[in-house]
Amino acid sequence: MIGCTQHTQGQRPMKDDVNRRSRAKGRLAALALLLPLTLGSTAQTVLHLEESGVAAAGPEQIASLPETVVDGVAADFAPAPLPPAGPPLPAGFDVRMFEAMAQQVVVDQRVPGLAMAIVHDGKVLSARGYGITDVSDAEPVDSHTVFRLASLSKGFAGTMAGLLVNEGALRWDSRLTDYVPNFQLSRPGAAQQVTVADILSHRVGLSRNYYDRDLERYVDYRTLSRKLADAPLTCDPGTCYAYQNVAFSLIGDIVFAATGDFYSQEVQRRLLKPLGMNDASLGLEGIESSARWAKPHVRGRGGWVSVMPKPTYYEVAPAAGVNASASDMAQWLIAQSGHRPDVIPAPLLATLHQPLVDTPYQTRSSAWRRARLGSAGYGLGWRVYDYSGHRVVYHAGAVQGYRGMIALLPDSDIGIAMMWNGESALPAGLLPTMLDRALDIPSDLTAWIDIDFQQPTYYAERDTPAAGSNAAAATAAPR
Numbered sequence: 001m002i003g004c005t006q007h008t009q010g011q012r013p014m015k016d017d018v019n020r021r022s023r024a025k026g027r028l029a030a031l032a033l034l035l036p037l038t039l040g041s042t043a044q045t046v047l048h049l050e051e052s053g054v055a056a057a058g059p060e061q062i063a064s065l066p067e068t069v070v071d072g073v074a075a076d077f078a079p080a081p082l083p084p085a086g087p088p089l090p091a092g093f094d095v096r097m098f099e100a101m102a103q104q105v106v107v108d109q110r111v112p113g114l115a116m117a118i119v120h121d122g123k124v125l126s127a128r129g130y131g132i133t134d135v136s137d138a139e140p141v142d143s144h145t146v147f148r149l150a151s152l153s154k155g156f157a158g159t160m161a162g163l164l165v166n167e168g169a170l171r172w173d174s175r176l177t178d179y180v181p182n183f184q185l186s187r188p189g190a191a192q193q194v195t196v197a198d199i200l201s202h203r204v205g206l207s208r209n210y211y212d213r214d215l216e217r218y219v220d221y222r223t224l225s226r227k228l229a230d231a232p233l234t235c236d237p238g239t240c241y242a243y244q245n246v247a248f249s250l251i252g253d254i255v256f257a258a259t260g261d262f263y264s265q266e267v268q269r270r271l272l273k274p275l276g277m278n279d280a281s282l283g284l285e286g287i288e289s290s291a292r293w294a295k296p297h298v299r300g301r302g303g304w305v306s307v308m309p310k311p312t313y314y315e316v317a318p319a320a321g322v323n324a325s326a327s328d329m330a331q332w333l334i335a336q337s338g339h340r341p342d343v344i345p346a347p348l349l350a351t352l353h354q355p356l357v358d359t360p361y362q363t364r365s366s367a368w369r370r371a372r373l374g375s376a377g378y379g380l381g382w383r384v385y386d387y388s389g390h391r392v393v394y395h396a397g398a399v400q401g402y403r404g405m406i407a408l409l410p411d412s413d414i415g416i417a418m419m420w421n422g423e424s425a426l427p428a429g430l431l432p433t434m435l436d437r438a439l440d441i442p443s444d445l446t447a448w449i450d451i452d453f454q455q456p457t458y459y460a461e462r463d464t465p466a467a468g469s470n471a472a473a474a475t476a477a478p479r
Contacts, residue, residue: 087411087412087413089120089412089414089438090437090438090439090440092437092440093414093434093437093438094437095118095125095126098116098118098126098430098433098434098437099116099126099128101430101433101449101451102114102116102130102418102427102430103130104451104452105130105131105420105426105427105430105449105451106130106131106132109131109132109135109303109304110424110426110451111131111297111420111421111422111424111426111427112131112132112133112134112135112294112297112304112306112420112421112422113129113130113131113132113133113141113145113294113420113421113422114129114130114131114141114418114419114420114421114427115128115129115130115141115143115145115147115294115325115326115329115418115419115420116128116129116130116326116416116417116418116430117326117327117329117330117333117415117416117417117418118330118414118415118416118434119330119333119334119337119414119415119416120412120413120414120415121413122334122337122339122413123334124330124334127143127326127327127329127330128142128143128326129141129142129143129145129326133145133292133293133294133295133421134294134295134306135297135303135304135305135306136306137306139292141294142292143325143326143327144279144291144292144325144326144327145292145293145294145325145326146279146280146281146287146290146292146293146294146323146324146325146328147293147294147323147324147325147402147404147419147420147421148287148296148309148320148323148397148399148401148402148404148419149320149322149323149324149397149404149419150313150320150397150398150399150402150403150404151245151319151320151395151396151397151398152322152395152396152397152404152405152406152417152419153317153318153319153320153321153322153397154200154248154318154319154320154381154382154395155336155352155381155382155395155406156267156271156318156322156381157200157248157249157251157252157318157319157381158200158352158379158380158381158382159271159336159344159348159352159381160251160255160263160266160267160270160271160318161196161200161251161254161255161380162344162348162351162352162380163270163271163344163348164255164258164259165196165348166345166348169258169259170196170254170258171196172195172196172197172351172380173195173196173197174195174196174254175192175193175194175195176191176194176195176196176198176199176250176254177191177192177194179253179254179257179258180250180253180254180257183225183228183229183250184228184229185204185205185228185229185231185233185237186229186230186231186232186233187205187233187236190205190233190236190237193236193237193238194237194238194250195237195238196251196254197356197380198237198238199247199248199250199251199254200248200251200380200381201241201356201357201378201379201380202241202242202243202244202247202248202357202378203237203238203239203240203241203356203357204237204242204244204247204250205233205234205235205236205237205238205239205240205242206228206231206233206234206242206244206247207231207232207234207242208242208243208244209242209243209244209245210228210231210242210244210246210247211224211227211228211231211246212245212246214227215245215246215312215313215315215316216312218311218312220315221246221249221315221316224246225246225249225250225253228246228247240357241357241358241359241378244319245313245316245319245320246316246319248316248318248319249316249317249318249319251263251318252317252318255318263317263318264282264283264317264321267282267322268281268282270343271343271344272328274342274343275331275332275335275340275343276331277324277328277331277332278327278328279291279324279325279327279328280322280323280324280325280328281322281323282314282317282321282322282323283314283317283321283323284309284311284314286323287309287323288309290323293323294402294419294421295307295308295309295401295421296308296309296310296399296400296401296402296421297401297421297422297423298400298401298422298423299423304422306401307400307401309400309401310399310400310401312399313399320397320399324419326417326419329406329417329419330417332406332417333406333408333415333416333417334415336349336393336408336415337408337410337413337415351380352379352380352381352382353379353382353384353393353408353410354379354380354384355377355378355379355384356377356378356379356380357377357378358375358376358377359376359377359378359383360375360376361376362376362383362385363375363376366428367448368429368431368432368448369385372387372388372432372435372436372441373385373386373387374386374387374388374389379393381395382394382395383395387435387439388439388441390409390411390412390439391409391410391411392407392408392409392435393407393408393410394406394407394408396428398423400423401421401422401423402419402420402421403419403420403422403423403424403425403427403428404417404418404419404420405417405418405428405431406418407431407435409435409438409439412438412439414438416431416434416435418430418431426449426450426451427449428448428449429446429447429448429449429450430448430449431448432447432448433445433446433447433448433449436448
């Protein structure tokens with residue numbers, strides 16, 4: 001992984017030369033991590049990893065593939081083998097207990113509603129809802145209630161780009177200006193340096209969250225993307241990390257240029273539909289047309305107040321545009337764990353989940369991170385943590401009235417996703433609680449979450465599928 005090298009004005013020429021050489025070495029180090037996971041040719045149909053046992057298809061093999069194709073990939077070309085059966089769950093990983101804890105989170109409307117999905121070894125262990133959709137018009141949250149994913153959407157953007165890389169329409173080192181020729185940055189020549197991988201790993205060179213405040217003031221994405229030409233750079237593209245929403249969403253422009261179709265439609269066609277994410281959608285219209293969706297909630301003088309979703313961050317669909325239910329997220333977790341190679345090849349997942357740049361501040365941003373994280377980095381739409389010696393692929397998201405978290409434990413083949421419809425940090429402690437149990441790390445059951453939990457208070461009624469099933473049609477009545 002590479003660190004963040006900041007650009008500083010007014011240094012001596014000799015020092016400038018040294019810094020430029022250092023930044024160039026850093027950029028090459030990042031490419032060295034990324035490029036071995038891709039083929040050298042423009043026809044990158046299968047990404048290659050030595051340890052995967054999957055042979056890469058070169059141009060000659062691609063030319064001889066049969067004509068039967070699905071979404072541009074030969075249907076009867078030998079797919080990557082399914083991963084071997086995952087390790088058994090530790091005895092302390094008690095799904096019923098986690099469901100009971102989730103129910104405690106919504107008691108007395110500490111948060112209005114919550115949805116949670118847990119998968120292991122390609123199977124759904126739990127996908128259900130808790131609490132209510134709207135304090136002013138209460139309906140129970142169930143496994144098909146739709147929530148805004150906010151920045152959990154970035155994993156979809158990275159995967160979408162990866163599918164195009166896989167079929168040869170893009171390369172990770174493709175230049176943004178090859179697809180968006182009018183794009184400009186404030187420093188001469190900088191725009192021509194920005195690559196697909198730079199965008200997806202927040203290495204465009206801008207300050208953190210640039211133009212997010214304007215986005216909140218309802219300035220449209222197209223205007224803001226043009227205004228990036230006036231934004232000062234803190235480093236050369238590809239050489240330092242700073243989290244973005246507007247700049248990250250430039251990947252949507254690249255997808256449109258590479259496919260001739262809008263980003264949202266490509267995500268629906270290539271990811272949501274084939275994965276069976278039947279409740280999922282993109283955009284404000286998508287969530288409002290859902291059969292059942294959770295309204296966002298903010299704090300008022302008398303408690304929670306439901307509001308209408310703000311359209312602002314839907315303007316940046318790759319960064320924050322996806323909506324999904326617990327049932328949907330169970331399928332997304334299964335796919336991101338490598339169990340749907342027909343849609344997302346396993347070697348591609350290894351590329352997406354590879355950290356490209358250090359993000360050390362993440363190890364200090366909460367109590368559980370300070371206690372557990374040895375290192376933190378960012379890959380292609382995903383954060384990657386060293387969690388007490390174990391790799392965790394992670395992301396969090398927040399927009400007005402919604403919060404969410406997703407985590408994958410590749411070595412344990414476990415995936416967890418949570419979404420809730422209130423501006424509260426309370427449910428966040430559930431995630432490290434489950435990670436500790438999954439990794440058999442001794443800790444107090446409520447070390448990370450402030451709830452009065454008694455272990456025997458399980459659900460009296462259960463309609464969640466038993467472990468080993470491949471679908472969840474769970475509904476949860478609020479108690």
